[in-house]
Amino acid sequence: MKKLIVLLLISLSILSFSINEWNNEINPALLNETNRGFFDFIELGESFGLNISEPIYSIPELLKMRTQDVVTVDLNKIYNSLNKKDLILGILTNNEAHMKINLFGLKLGTYTNISGIGKINIPNKLLSIMVNGNEINKDYETFGKVDLKARVEAGLFLGLGRFGIKVGSFLPLLYSDERAGYKALFSTNLNDMSINGTVSAKIPVYSVLLPEQLENIENLDTDKLQNKLMNNSGTKIDIGYVVMSENKPSFGMSLNNLTISKATLDKKLFLNANYTVSASNIISGGEATTTSNFNFEKDSDVSFKVDAPTNFSMFMRVPLLFDFYPHFEYYFTGNNINWGIEAKTSLLWLFPLNISLDNTFGIWSTKVGIGVNIGLAEAFIQIGSASMDLKDALAFKGLSLKINMSLGF
Numbered sequence: 001m002k003k004l005i006v007l008l009l010i011s012l013s014i015l016s017f018s019i020n021e022w023n024n025e026i027n028p029a030l031l032n033e034t035n036r037g038f039f040d041f042i043e044l045g046e047s048f049g050l051n052i053s054e055p056i057y058s059i060p061e062l063l064k065m066r067t068q069d070v071v072t073v074d075l076n077k078i079y080n081s082l083n084k085k086d087l088i089l090g091i092l093t094n095n096e097a098h099m100k101i102n103l104f105g106l107k108l109g110t111y112t113n114i115s116g117i118g119k120i121n122i123p124n125k126l127l128s129i130m131v132n133g134n135e136i137n138k139d140y141e142t143f144g145k146v147d148l149k150a151r152v153e154a155g156l157f158l159g160l161g162r163f164g165i166k167v168g169s170f171l172p173l174l175y176s177d178e179r180a181g182y183k184a185l186f187s188t189n190l191n192d193m194s195i196n197g198t199v200s201a202k203i204p205v206y207s208v209l210l211p212e213q214l215e216n217i218e219n220l221d222t223d224k225l226q227n228k229l230m231n232n233s234g235t236k237i238d239i240g241y242v243v244m245s246e247n248k249p250s251f252g253m254s255l256n257n258l259t260i261s262k263a264t265l266d267k268k269l270f271l272n273a274n275y276t277v278s279a280s281n282i283i284s285g286g287e288a289t290t291t292s293n294f295n296f297e298k299d300s301d302v303s304f305k306v307d308a309p310t311n312f313s314m315f316m317r318v319p320l321l322f323d324f325y326p327h328f329e330y331y332f333t334g335n336n337i338n339w340g341i342e343a344k345t346s347l348l349w350l351f352p353l354n355i356s357l358d359n360t361f362g363i364w365s366t367k368v369g370i371g372v373n374i375g376l377a378e379a380f381i382q383i384g385s386a387s388m389d390l391k392d393a394l395a396f397k398g399l400s401l402k403i404n405m406s407l408g409f
Contacts (some may be wrong), residue, residue, distance in 0.1 A: 024098070025113070026329060027254040028239035029164030031100060031157050032107050044111075045406035046097045051386040052399045053090035053363045056081055059385060062399050079124075079131045082376075086144075087122040088388045090363050100157060107159035109361040111166065116150035116174075117361055126184050139187040146203055148271075150177040153236075154229065164240045164254075169233035170308050171214070171263050177204035182273070197277040206265040208232045211296035214269070234263035236308040250317040256329075257308035265304040270297045274403045309333060336361065346373075352380060357393075364393035365400040380404040 024031045052062070056078050078087065093116045100109030125142045134140050155168020182201030208228045213220055240254030274293045315327035328339035340358025347353060352371045358364075364387055371380030386398035 004240065019245050024111075024164075024166075025094070025238040026256075026315065026327060027164070027242060027252045028157065028238040028256075029159060029162065029252060029254065030249065031098065031109065031111075031166075032159035032161075032164050032242065033249060038062075040408055041102050042100075042409045043100050043406055044099075044220065044408075045099075047095070047402065047404040048094070049094040050400070050404040051090070051092040051360070051363055051365055053088070053092075053386045053388055054398045055087070055387050055389055055392040056397065057370055058396050059383070059399055061134040075127065075131050079127045082124060082127070083123055086124050087127060088119065089122070090117070090119045090386075090388060091361055092117050092360060092386075098157070100159075105160065107157070107164075109157040111153075111155060111168070112313040113153040113155055114151070115153075117147065118149075119145075119147040119362075121145040123184075129184075129186050129197075134186050139185065141183060141185050143181055143183050146176060146180045146182060146201065148174055148180070148203070148205060150174040152225070152229065162244070164238075164242070166238040168236060168238075169229055170236055170257075171208065171233040172265060172306050173207060173209060173305060175206045175265060176271075177206070180204060183216050195278070199273075199275045201271065201273040203273075204299070205269050205271055205296075206302065206306075207267050207269055208265055210267070211269060211298055214242070214296045232264045232266060234306065234308060235260040245317070246319075248317060249315075251264060251315070253312070253314040255310070255312055257310045259307045262305040262307055266301060268299045268302045268304070268305040270299055307333070318348070350374065354382070354384070356384075362388060364388065364390045365398075366393050366396075367400050369402070371392070371404070376408060378404075378406045378408070 008185040040312075041181065057065070093114075094112045096111065097113075098109055098111040100107050100303070121144045123142045123144050125140070126144070129140055129142075150173045151170060152173060153168050153170040155166055158165050158167075179251045180203040182199065182203070184199045186197045187195075190316050207214065209217075209220075213224075237258045237260060238254060238256040239258070240252065240256075242249045242252040244250065272295050274291075276291050278289050309331055310333065311329045311331045313327065313329040315325055318324040318326065322343040324341060325339045326339075328337060330337050338358070338360045340356060340360075341359075342354055342356040344352070350372060352369070352373060353369075354369045356367045356369075365384055367381055367382040367384030369382030371378065380403070382400070382402040384400040385393045385396040386400040387393040392398070
């Protein structure tokens with residue numbers, strides 16, 4: 001039986017499938033490639049990606065929470081698992097759609113992309129107060145950091161041979177100030193046995209949208225968004241190059257987000273968030289009350305210029321038992337490096353399989369994926385873990401999800 005399994009794995013490696021058009025974020029020339037055989041005259045594709053980074057709950061626990069009407073958060077479990085480190089929560093989203101047409105080897109198309117990143121740092125001191133309490137008649141104050149960014153992009157694609165170019169407009173919908181953060185204050189009073197706790201944030205952000213539009217983003221008028229994209233957006237270009245071997249991409253590199261003109265954010269806002277807990281006469285059975293508030297407040301009209309985050313990317317194929325694809329992106333602003341490695345194969349030419357490990361903007365994720373490709377239609381789903389710490393990601397904490405779908409004619 002073991003010999004049979006080994007032979008099966010070897011046979012699967014021969015049928016390895018390549019990096020495809022869904023990876024065009026790291027190299028636009030990948031939009032040239034297709035796994036469709038004869039169904040490559042017109043292609044419609046869409047992908048959805050989500051990483052929820054947290055070091056506490058496993059994937060089954062998170063999926064179970066989704067079905068519960070009431071979710072109980074165990075602060076003791078959270079605090080004890082951190083080993084005196086701060087709690088960092090993060091979210092990454094990336095939604096892409098494209099359409100391309102093949103005119104005798106010349107690929108022309110359009111694409112859109114909506115992406116976002118959010119990180120919040122919860123100091124260990126704050127968690128300690130919430131779990132262990134604070135000293136009577138003593139005030140405690142602590143601070144945490146917040147990072148919020150969201151962007152929409154749309155443009156045209158041209159591919160010929162080994163080269164691919166994307167030219168598009170980009171517009172940040174939300175861009176937090178580098179100093180963005182919040183403060184927490186806890187106090188107790190011996191005279192009336194009261195406890196008061198406040199977590200408040202007044203986060204400066206830049207945007208092209210009004211406060212009421214951000215607060216109801218799900219109902220945003222697309223015509224108004226398109227108008228902003230025309231008037232306030234910047235222009236960028238991606239240039240990619242891919243070498244093919246055995247009908248698979250074997251090496252690629254690209255320069256992405258080369259800014260031709262900057263985007264203009266014309267509104268400075270404050271994201272206000274407050275949460276308070278108050279209790280008095282706790283010895284005689286007094287009740288605790290909580291209040292919360294969340295809103296955007298306009299501060300002033302500004303002209304804040306934003307670049308697209310220019311980066312250089314590279315990948316290569318290492319054909320071993322499976323096809324291994326190490327890849328990285330180097331961002332010139334901030335010297336940030338995103339990197340990862342994927343092992344890919346397919347079963348019976350129809351069912352692509354992969355396993356991956358990557359680090360994107362400080363968030364580790366591990367994923368396993370399976371799909372189906374019948375030429376006319378293709379679908380692929382990857383699910384795994386996500387966390388700021390590698391050991392938590394390997395322990396399947398957090399949630400990472402990516403879904404790809406496309407049609408070819």
